Amino acid sequence: MRTTRRTRLGxxxxxxxxxxxLAGCGGGSGDDEATAGSGGSGGTGGSGDLxxxxxxxxxxxxxxxxxxxAALDQGYYEEAGLDVEIIPSGGDxxxxxxxxxGEVDYAIAWVPKVLGxxxxxxxxxxxxxxxxxxxxxQVSFADAGIDSVADLEGKSIGSWGYGNEWELFAGLNQAxxxxxxxVQQAFDMNAFLAGDIDAAQAMTYNEYAxxxxxENPETGELYQPEDFSVIDWNDExxxxxxxxxxxxxxxxxxxxxxxxxxxxxxxxxxxxxIYARDNPQEAADIVTAAGxxxxxxxxxxxANEVNKLIWPxxxxxxxxxxxxxxxxxxxxxxxxxxxxxxxxxxxDPPDTAYSNEYVQQALDELAxxxxxxxxxxxxxxxxxxxxxxx
Amino acid sequence: MTTGVAGEAAVAASGVMPPRxxxxxxxxxxxxxxxxxxxxxxxxxxxxxxxxAVKALVPDDGWSIGDLRVLPRTTDLAMPHVTEMLARLxxxxxxxxxxxxxxxxxLRAGGTSLRIAAVSWxxxxxxxxxxxxxxxxxxxxxxxxxxxxxxxxxxPLIALAPxxxxxxxxxxxxxxxxxxxxxxxxxxxxxxxxxxxxxxxLTSPDALHRDLFAGYAAxxxxxxxxxxxPASVPHLLPALRLAATSAVLGVVVAEVSTGMPGGIGRMILxxxxxxxxxxxxxxxxxxxxxxxxxVASGAVALLGTGLRRYRRAEVTx
Numbered sequence: 099m100r101t102t103r104r105t106r107l108g109x110x111x112x113x114x115x116x117x118x119x120l121a122g123c124g125g126g127s128g129d130d131e132a133t134a135g136s137g138g139s140g141g142t143g144g145s146g147d148l149x150x151x152x153x154x155x156x157x158x159x160x161x162x163x164x165x166x167x168a169a170l171d172q173g174y175y176e177e178a179g180l181d182v183e184i185i186p187s188g189g190d191x192x193x194x195x196x197x198x199x200g201e202v203d204y205a206i207a208w209v210p211k212v213l214g215x216x217x218x219x220x221x222x223x224x225x226x227x228x229x230x231x232x233x234x235x236q237v238s239f240a241d242a243g244i245d246s247v248a249d250l251e252g253k254s255i256g257s258w259g260y261g262n263e264w265e266l267f268a269g270l271n272q273a274x275x276x277x278x279x280x281v282q283q284a285f286d287m288n289a290f291l292a293g294d295i296d297a298a299q300a301m302t303y304n305e306y307a308x309x310x311x312x313e314n315p316e317t318g319e320l321y322q323p324e325d326f327s328v329i330d331w332n333d334e335x336x337x338x339x340x341x342x343x344x345x346x347x348x349x350x351x352x353x354x355x356x357x358x359x360x361x362x363x364x365x366x367x368x369x370x371x372i373y374a375r376d377n378p379q380e381a382a383d384i385v386t387a388a389g390x391x392x393x394x395x396x397x398x399x400x401a402n403e404v405n406k407l408i409w410p411x412x413x414x415x416x417x418x419x420x421x422x423x424x425x426x427x428x429x430x431x432x433x434x435x436x437x438x439x440x441x442x443x444x445x446d447p448p449d450t451a452y453s454n455e456y457v458q459q460a461l462d463e464l465a466x467x468x469x470x471x472x473x474x475x476x477x478x479x480x481x482x483x484x485x486x487x488x
Numbered sequence: 489m490t491t492g493v494a495g496e497a498a499v500a501a502s503g504v505m506p507p508r509x510x511x512x513x514x515x516x517x518x519x520x521x522x523x524x525x526x527x528x529x530x531x532x533x534x535x536x537x538x539x540x541a542v543k544a545l546v547p548d549d550g551w552s553i554g555d556l557r558v559l560p561r562t563t564d565l566a567m568p569h570v571t572e573m574l575a576r577l578x579x580x581x582x583x584x585x586x587x588x589x590x591x592x593x594x595l596r597a598g599g600t601s602l603r604i605a606a607v608s609w610x611x612x613x614x615x616x617x618x619x620x621x622x623x624x625x626x627x628x629x630x631x632x633x634x635x636x637x638x639x640x641x642x643x644p645l646i647a648l649a650p651x652x653x654x655x656x657x658x659x660x661x662x663x664x665x666x667x668x669x670x671x672x673x674x675x676x677x678x679x680x681x682x683x684x685x686x687x688x689x690l691t692s693p694d695a696l697h698r699d700l701f702a703g704y705a706a707x708x709x710x711x712x713x714x715x716x717x718p719a720s721v722p723h724l725l726p727a728l729r730l731a732a733t734s735a736v737l738g739v740v741v742a743e744v745s746t747g748m749p750g751g752i753g754r755m756i757l758x759x760x761x762x763x764x765x766x767x768x769x770x771x772x773x774x775x776x777x778x779x780x781x782x783v784a785s786g787a788v789a790l791l792g793t794g795l796r797r798y799r800r801a802e803v804t805x
Contacts, residue, residue: 188747486766
């Protein structure tokens with residue numbers, strides 16, 4: 099056996115110095131983040147009489163959830179006696195599963211996705227339908243000649259999958275389009291811009307903005323809305339209900355305190371959304387301060403587009419579940435088959451799948467306080483997107 | 489990335505080639521210490537040149553055989569210029585007043601991830617060492633545990649992430665922070681090379697040496713301390729380095745998976761949004777992740793210098 103005795107002091111020392119430097123930088127910011135975080139979660143050191151509540155989002159911190167962050171920042175949750183912790187999700191966290199497993203108290207998720215989970219045995223209830231309209235688009239270049247769902251025949255269609263594809267399939271089924279290829283889409287629009295995808299999935303509040311923040315190589319300017327042709331599922335009649343607040347069905351039935359907390363949580367959340375409606379710029383800034391790194395104009399765009407999904411409320415007040423829209427979503431969930439022939443659900447969901455009881459109480463209380471819960475004269479702001487969303 | 493430039497130099501040196509050794513000795517001390525750094529910088533420069541060469545030579549639409557694209561697209565969207573990526577690092581994160589420059593934000597995120605990786609490395613090393621000791625001591629444990637250890641690595645992380653997060657939420661004794669889920673998931677990757685490498689090291693002494701200890705009626709613990717542990721060092725060091733890079737990789741993946749804010753993995757996920765509109769931006773956290781891996785394995789290599797007495801020809805893990 100040979101002894102090598104070669105040290106790697108040089109490399110090691112540099113490694114250590116770099117590590118220390120990094121840890122040093124990190125250390126400073128870590129504290130800042132920690133304070134921001136605890137400030138975010140109510141900033142109540144002695145939260146003795148506040149009820150702790152965990153809310154599981156369905157994606158990263160972004161203005162899609164501005165109402166909840168605004169409610170936290172503006173102290174609505176605290177006024178309602180709640181110490182709310184907002185938990186962002188990542189690639190593999192399924193909010194309705196986290197809720198059904200008892201890890202969190204409430205979760206934000208799309209209705210069709212949860213209908214599938216409910217049929218699999220998740221006992222959860224939609225207690226407030228925050229987004230009344232769907233934000234899912236299918237976007238193509240204006241010169242590609244895809245102006246209607248029928249034009250998707252023979253095209254390569256982008257979709258993220260994981261339950262985000264059902265409106266698309268409902269639309270394709272309805273139009274009788276059968277010959278197409280589904281392309282798994284990434285989080286960016288590069289595959290669409292490069293021409294690998296003819297019609298890409300896009301949320302009005304995120305991916306569509308990404309396109310409008312991108313420089314058009316032909317003009318040297320940003321892409322304009324008229325460069326694209328957009329299929330909006332709200333117009334096609336295959337829109338499904340999206341972001342809703344879900345609660346634990348078992349606890350709602352057995353635990354009066356949880357039922358009470360649910361009303362308080364919904365009320366404060368609605369107040370947050372009303373704040374975001376009236377102060378989109380502030381709402382966007384609150385989300386950025388809560389740790390989102392989305393660009394400033396992108397964040398404001400998102401806050402504004404999300405407002406359009408809620409306001410004006412035609413169901414009788416924000417959060418109230420429109421029975422017709424619910425039934426339509428359930429019907430589509432039963433009938434729509436994807437490329438493998440599977441449907442989301444095979445039978446009607448149980449009666450506990452949604453309830454207007456709690457949101458109605460919250461709305462009544464707000465109406466009594468003279469708060470405008472319908473936003474009949476709501477008008478969106480004009481947002482000018484900057485290159486890269488900055 | 490595990491062995492790195494320095495590692496390769498050591499492997500070459502362990503080959504004992506007299507002419508090279510002589511030439512190296514001729515270098516003055518400080519210069520010799522800087523040699524791996526110089527080589528490292530040269531490698532980075534070479535990579536940058538290669539990147540630009542591919543960009544210049546391969547057509548914009550990449551290069552395909554039939555429908556199969558074998559070389560990627562080289563547009564500015566798919567492969568931004570090196571200079572653009574570097575320049576972007578100097579620009580602010582967002583247009584928000586008071587926003588940090590991108591490089592600082594990346595370093596901060598890197599610092600967060602590095603600290604979690606250090607914790608998960610430590611957990612992984614402790615668990616790995618304990619398992620290896622157990623498997624060395626009891627033959628039956630070895631037959632029972634080793635297959636499970638190997639099997640454990642076939643569980644995909646994406647299946648693990650929600651599970652660990654769920655368990656954490658149910659723990660009552662301490663407040664379970666999101667970073668702890670990430671650390672546990674990453675240590676799940678990190679313990680494997682340590683367990684396997686240490687086991688191999690602890691069982692590496694010759695029968696001759698073991699017979700000698702048996703002849704002197706040495707206890708198991710004496711044999712462990714004076715024979716098996718020293719003999720395991722050459723196997724242990726590469727295993728520790730491998731564990732360090734596994735820990736970093738695990739942290740980045742687990743951050744993406746669980747959506748934990750603040751770290752480099754989440755930054756990669758978040759910046760992926762801008763791949764079309766700000767193509768140089770998503771590369772910044774990727775550089776950060778590479779730097780993280782280098783720092784982690786460098787720090788572990790430094791640990792090895794303390795054990796140099798026991799280092800014989802190092803075995804690649």
